[in-house]
Amino acid sequence: MIIPMAKVRVLGPKDRFDAALSAVQDFGQLQLAEAPSRTGVERARLSPPEQRRRVQLTRVLAEVEEALRLLSADGARAEVRPATTADLAHWARLADATARAARALRDRETGLEEERALVSRYRDFLSAVLPAVRQVADTARLTSRAVVVPASTRSTVDALTDALREQLGGEFTMSTHELPGGDLAILLVLPREFSDKLDARLAEARVPEVPLPQAYRDMPLERAVPKMLARLDEIPLELRACADDRRLLAASRGAELRQARAAIDDWLSTAAAHERTAVTEHAFDLEGWLPERSLAEFMRRVTAAAGPAVVIESVAREAWGTEDAPVVLSNPRLFRPFEQIIGLLPLPRYGSIDPTPFVAVFFPLIFGMMLGDVGYGVLLAILAVIIHARTERGSFLRTAAEIAGPCAAFAIIFGVLYGEYFGDLGIRLLGIHPIIFDREKAVFAALALAVGLGVVQVVLGLVLGAITAFHKEPKHALGRGVSAVMVLLVVGALLAAFEVLPKGLFTPAVIALLIAFPLLVFAEGVIAPVELLATLGNVLSYARIMAIGTASVMLAVVANQMVGAFGGTVVGLVFALLFHLVNFAIGLFSPAIHALRLHYVEFFGKFYNPGGRPFQPFGHRAGPLVPETTRKLS
Numbered sequence: 001m002i003i004p005m006a007k008v009r010v011l012g013p014k015d016r017f018d019a020a021l022s023a024v025q026d027f028g029q030l031q032l033a034e035a036p037s038r039t040g041v042e043r044a045r046l047s048p049p050e051q052r053r054r055v056q057l058t059r060v061l062a063e064v065e066e067a068l069r070l071l072s073a074d075g076a077r078a079e080v081r082p083a084t085t086a087d088l089a090h091w092a093r094l095a096d097a098t099a100r101a102a103r104a105l106r107d108r109e110t111g112l113e114e115e116r117a118l119v120s121r122y123r124d125f126l127s128a129v130l131p132a133v134r135q136v137a138d139t140a141r142l143t144s145r146a147v148v149v150p151a152s153t154r155s156t157v158d159a160l161t162d163a164l165r166e167q168l169g170g171e172f173t174m175s176t177h178e179l180p181g182g183d184l185a186i187l188l189v190l191p192r193e194f195s196d197k198l199d200a201r202l203a204e205a206r207v208p209e210v211p212l213p214q215a216y217r218d219m220p221l222e223r224a225v226p227k228m229l230a231r232l233d234e235i236p237l238e239l240r241a242c243a244d245d246r247r248l249l250a251a252s253r254g255a256e257l258r259q260a261r262a263a264i265d266d267w268l269s270t271a272a273a274h275e276r277t278a279v280t281e282h283a284f285d286l287e288g289w290l291p292e293r294s295l296a297e298f299m300r301r302v303t304a305a306a307g308p309a310v311v312i313e314s315v316a317r318e319a320w321g322t323e324d325a326p327v328v329l330s331n332p333r334l335f336r337p338f339e340q341i342i343g344l345l346p347l348p349r350y351g352s353i354d355p356t357p358f359v360a361v362f363f364p365l366i367f368g369m370m371l372g373d374v375g376y377g378v379l380l381a382i383l384a385v386i387i388h389a390r391t392e393r394g395s396f397l398r399t400a401a402e403i404a405g406p407c408a409a410f411a412i413i414f415g416v417l418y419g420e421y422f423g424d425l426g427i428r429l430l431g432i433h434p435i436i437f438d439r440e441k442a443v444f445a446a447l448a449l450a451v452g453l454g455v456v457q458v459v460l461g462l463v464l465g466a467i468t469a470f471h472k473e474p475k476h477a478l479g480r481g482v483s484a485v486m487v488l489l490v491v492g493a494l495l496a497a498f499e500v501l502p503k504g505l506f507t508p509a510v511i512a513l514l515i516a517f518p519l520l521v522f523a524e525g526v527i528a529p530v531e532l533l534a535t536l537g538n539v540l541s542y543a544r545i546m547a548i549g550t551a552s553v554m555l556a557v558v559a560n561q562m563v564g565a566f567g568g569t570v571v572g573l574v575f576a577l578l579f580h581l582v583n584f585a586i587g588l589f590s591p592a593i594h595a596l597r598l599h600y601v602e603f604f605g606k607f608y609n610p611g612g613r614p615f616q617p618f619g620h621r622a623g624p625l626v627p628e629t630t631r632k633l634s
Helices: 014-027 048-070 085-121 123-137 151-168 192-204 221-274 292-306 336-343 356-371 374-390 396-418 425-430 443-469 474-497 503-524 528-541 543-561 569-606
Strands: 005-013 142-149 173-178 184-191 283-291 311-315
Touching: 005 014, 005 292, 014 221, 014 283, 014 292, 048 085, 048 221, 085 123, 085 221, 123 142, 123 173, 123 184, 123 221, 142 151, 142 192, 142 221, 151 173, 151 184, 151 192, 184 192, 283 292, 292 311, 336 356, 336 396, 356 374, 356 396, 356 443, 356 543, 356 569, 374 396, 374 569, 443 474, 443 528, 443 543, 443 569, 474 503, 474 528, 503 528, 528 543, 528 569, 543 569
Parallel strands: none
Antiparallel strands: 005 283, 005 311, 142 184, 173 184
């Protein structure tokens, strides 16, 4: 549900403003509104020194954030402690020095990783040519070149060889080595007097030399190759030393940097709050929203901290527009993970309906109807338990595991109803038969169940739409209500026509439809018949539940039939397991995507009103409060 909000106005003499603002920040549940515009009041402004300090602290905060990120010391929260001018100057120097040291370590590690990657790529080639380049080193008459021919131009090697033979008269040797990726590394050994001709020929053919790391580019190849190969053993040690230096830096400065971040962030938040306050020559006026249930405690604590001269009044609901109020979703613990599904869309507007409880029921239900297999459901449950045990609270994977749990439960329930245990293994091995119907054979029964659920969810969406629109747009609410009734009448008439319901109900249903039709046009306009047809089309979209479910069970049956179909039980069993694994993976993603689609398009389209503002209260964002904290701008 969207919890009710209250709007409050905090009024008081100017000399109590800092105390009142401090108490509001300590409470941490008031989202500040823009400064009210009234005659005789103006928005509070920061003084020129405060504005300069904000610019300076914003820059320091960026340095602190970068240093913490580079040191991987960003996780822990810090307490907000009093900050003096000397503290801020010290933190600025500390952040600058730490960020420079951390950047130097990062650059060093990046250079080492690049060097290792480059040498590793040519390691086999360099090892192969090492004896040849050492022989070259023993004589003053010869020199060598290592070049790389890209895989895309390997056909030019023969032409290059012919050209060199023509220019050098066969006074060279060539050894080749294929690199990972298809490039061809070539070592050329030739008399020194021909080196200029060779360089010219290679430049003309656009064949690059082996790209040596910067440290070896000025060395002759016979010296560079042994050093580069030796570096492969030294680089891991240097990387470990860099990691140790970074850990030491994080251990020695991380806590102080986090404290600096907390204090600076607090100062900047307070400065922003100043600019959202209206002031006169002698008084201040601060307004904002907070959860209605926190109103009494807010009044008590702010009055106690700021004194009786500060007055807090609740603004009448009629005086503020619900479109400006922030939105806070509050649901039972069991439903809370499904708020993530709502979070993929813009928040619902304040005063509309939070669909989380409906999603928490229908999403696992629809998923289970599609997957509908005891074996796959058990696998999903095991997977959810493992992920839940190995992830941190609040992480995306933990939330996904909490959503997967109910989905697995419904998959098992529908698996029992369909009699599916890894497809038809339950029937084959244990003689377990379906309780309601066999999806492999009873396609129409599965279709009826899917469309029936569609009728329920679409009609529910129309009813919720009518409730949402009741106060502001009663005519539209009437149209939604009539649409819901007409959908039920159409379904009733069809069931009566096919004698699922007593045939005598057909005529009353048609007469009721004819009576409701003008009412629908009156409420929704001439476009209403088209919208009604679209709504009936939404109901038919739920047929995908049957289609995906049937495809899943058919794939599972095919997997079971592989055992013994390849001339050997073991081979068939391996193929069957692989096929089941693929089907299980498809069974996770496809039902989830289509269940989301049914909710977002068919269900939400009837009532969901997006565009809500997230609740962002003014508080200590960086960490808990230390009582002696000073937040005065100084």
